[in-house]
Amino acid sequence: MQNQTPVLPNGKAQRIRSVSFKDRFASWLPKLVMTPTLLMVMVCMYGYIIWTALLSLTSSRMLPVWKFIGTGQYGKLFANDRWMVSLENLVVFGALFILTCLALGIVLAIFLDQKIRAEGALRTIYLYPMAISFIVTGTAWKWLLNPSLGLEKMFHSWGFENVQFDWLVDPDRVVFCLVIAAVWQSSGFVMAMFLAGLRGVDQDMIKAAQLDGASMPLIYRRVILPSLKPVFFSAFVILAHIAIKSFDLVAALTGGGPGYSSDLPANFMYTHAFTRAQMGLGAASAMVMLGGVLAILVPYLYSELRGKKNA
Amino acid sequence: MPRAMKNSASLPQRVLRYGLYAILLVMAFIYLMPLWVMLLTSLKDVEEIRTGTLLSLPNSLNFDAWGKAWGSACTGGTCEGISPYLMNSFMIVIPAVAISTILGALNGYVIAMWRFRGSELFFGLLLIGCFIPFQVVLLPMARTLSFFGLANTTAGLVMVHVVYGVAFTTLFFRNFYIALPKELISAARLDGAGFFRIFWRIVLPLSTPIIVVTVIWQFTQIWNDFLFGVVFSGYDTQPVTVALNNLVNTSFGGKQYNVDMAAALIAAAPTLLVYVFAGKYFVRGLTAGAVKG
Numbered sequence: 001m002q003n004q005t006p007v008l009p010n011g012k013a014q015r016i017r018s019v020s021f022k023d024r025f026a027s028w029l030p031k032l033v034m035t036p037t038l039l040m041v042m043v044c045m046y047g048y049i050i051w052t053a054l055l056s057l058t059s060s061r062m063l064p065v066w067k068f069i070g071t072g073q074y075g076k077l078f079a080n081d082r083w084m085v086s087l088e089n090l091v092v093f094g095a096l097f098i099l100t101c102l103a104l105g106i107v108l109a110i111f112l113d114q115k116i117r118a119e120g121a122l123r124t125i126y127l128y129p130m131a132i133s134f135i136v137t138g139t140a141w142k143w144l145l146n147p148s149l150g151l152e153k154m155f156h157s158w159g160f161e162n163v164q165f166d167w168l169v170d171p172d173r174v175v176f177c178l179v180i181a182a183v184w185q186s187s188g189f190v191m192a193m194f195l196a197g198l199r200g201v202d203q204d205m206i207k208a209a210q211l212d213g214a215s216m217p218l219i220y221r222r223v224i225l226p227s228l229k230p231v232f233f234s235a236f237v238i239l240a241h242i243a244i245k246s247f248d249l250v251a252a253l254t255g256g257g258p259g260y261s262s263d264l265p266a267n268f269m270y271t272h273a274f275t276r277a278q279m280g281l282g283a284a285s286a287m288v289m290l291g292g293v294l295a296i297l298v299p300y301l302y303s304e305l306r307g308k309k310n311a
Numbered sequence: 312m313p314r315a316m317k318n319s320a321s322l323p324q325r326v327l328r329y330g331l332y333a334i335l336l337v338m339a340f341i342y343l344m345p346l347w348v349m350l351l352t353s354l355k356d357v358e359e360i361r362t363g364t365l366l367s368l369p370n371s372l373n374f375d376a377w378g379k380a381w382g383s384a385c386t387g388g389t390c391e392g393i394s395p396y397l398m399n400s401f402m403i404v405i406p407a408v409a410i411s412t413i414l415g416a417l418n419g420y421v422i423a424m425w426r427f428r429g430s431e432l433f434f435g436l437l438l439i440g441c442f443i444p445f446q447v448v449l450l451p452m453a454r455t456l457s458f459f460g461l462a463n464t465t466a467g468l469v470m471v472h473v474v475y476g477v478a479f480t481t482l483f484f485r486n487f488y489i490a491l492p493k494e495l496i497s498a499a500r501l502d503g504a505g506f507f508r509i510f511w512r513i514v515l516p517l518s519t520p521i522i523v524v525t526v527i528w529q530f531t532q533i534w535n536d537f538l539f540g541v542v543f544s545g546y547d548t549q550p551v552t553v554a555l556n557n558l559v560n561t562s563f564g565g566k567q568y569n570v571d572m573a574a575a576l577i578a579a580a581p582t583l584l585v586y587v588f589a590g591k592y593f594v595r596g597l598t599a600g601a602v603k604g
Binding site: 030 | 331332334335338339341342343344345346348349352360361364365366414417418421422425427430433436437438439440442443444445446447448449450451452453454455473474475477478481505506507531534535536537538541542552555556559560568571572574575578579582583585586590593594
């Protein structure tokens with residue numbers, strides 16, 4: 001009996017210690033599980049961004065050289081005609097690509113939302129290009145837009161002898177080829193987003209407007225489209241992001257040509273960083289691209305977060 | 312009531328309705344045409360391509376171009392067709408999809424159900440990571456891979472795809488798990504179930520839809536990737552997108568558009584098949600990644 005009394009508190013103490021160790025381990029477990037991802041993100045995203053930023057301030061060519069030369073590479077970048085052409089192309093391509101996709105997406109979504117028979121089949125047809133890579137898209141459209149054997153010849157055989165469609169080899173119009181192929185690939189996706197948005201619109205609001213005698217076009221303009229504003233913004237951000245990152249489409253469809261007339265910044269970056277041994281210049285161009293994305297993304301995220309807090 | 316409405320549909324309304332269908336069908340034709348043209352071209356011989364037009368039908372079903380594209384067309388250095396690179400793509404895609412999905416599920420589970428100080432901040436950092444242009448990480452990543460001896464290897468490419476795919480997979484799972492009832496977890500915790508037990512026994516069995524969405528999304532993304540492939544792969548580890556681009560742009564010999572188109576169709580087939588058979592989940596993945604991202 002007397003032997004047992006000291007055991008009790010002792011055992012208790014032991015149990016408490018073991019439980020608390022287990023508890024502490026359990027409370028660390030979630031953090032432990034997140035650690036690999038945390039490390040990956042901090043090093044391979046944010047760390048690498050800083051690394052690239054530093055590289056862009058050096059005179060690195062083939063290999064990194066940590067000789068800092070200030071913002072010289074950025075000066076060189078904006079004095080480079082090829083870079084300026086690629087920026088100009090991005091503005092034209094981005095604007096036309098985004099606007100056409102948005103317009104086509106909204107119109108197709110509204111048309112499909114009219115209790116159409118075979119809606120599912122049509123939706124599938126509009127959306128399937130999204131499953132295809134930009135490389136395959138570029139390969140297909142390179143053939144379709146072939147100046148002598150492609151669409152031009154098809155129009156001629158249909159009796160439109162005067163149709164001239166050689167944009168692919170026209171330095172002033174080749175950007176439009178990129179727009180056509182990219183719109184074909186991405187517009188169905190915008191349609192799907194808007195269709196999902198349309199299905200989420202409050203039906204009571206539409207019924208109320210109808211009872212007030214509003215016509216359908218008026219209801220679309222005043223009630224339905226305004227309520228799709230968030231979808232509109234999301235689509236804009238995603239399309240802008242696709243436009244800025246566009247690299248593979250140019251590689252497959254035009255190879256940047258004729259000359260460098262259809263280069264986009266992403267292609268400039270790749271060419272200079274990896275095939276022309278201009279690492280510093282390539283890094284600087286990448287940083288400018290990041291700046292462009294952030295200029296669009298930060299206001300968007302800011303408004304999203306503020307919207308959530310208000311709600 | 313609907314019947315009465317149908318009968319009272321006036322003539323202009325009916326005309327409008329036909330117009331609507333006409334426009335939708337024309338658009339469907341335009342969206343389908345490139346794929347149709349690719350298929351037709353791949354079945355013609357070079358002579359037919361020169362004399363015919365895009366939409367003219369081939370004289371006979373001629374699969375020579377498919378054979379060449381599969382086994383003997385030149386892609387830059389070698390002339391073994393596109394099939395070895397198709398295998399390369401599978402070797403990259405399968406482990407990369409598996410690892411990034413598992414990591415995403417665990418991360419999403421923690422962020423949604425085991426919040427700790429800083430987990431929301433981490434989620435924010437991850438979200439921004441979905442949007443950075445990858446050009447900004449290419450040079451350091453190339454240095455890192457060659458430092459670890461992973462340059463030009465399949466393992467290196469898998470790693471790159473996991474690192475930059477995990478932001479999206481985490482986002483998908485987090486958004487799914489945040490909608491699960493909290494009582495489910497708190498009850499299990501009261502019963503003494505631990506972190507992994509709850510995940511394994513309660514959360515994972517509920518996750519089938521989001522796993523399907525994530526796997527399809529990642530599969531499409533990684534299969535269709537060109538940028539990482541062209542920067543980080545070697546001659547014998549190239550994914551199919553890079554090989555296709557080399558095949559199309561290989562300049563020696565006459566242009567063989569039929570082989571180009573057959574190769575492009577082969578390269579596109581896996582993701583197209585996924586789309587045809589699991590289109591519903593594909594769309595859900597796209598809109599989940601988009602609307603909430």
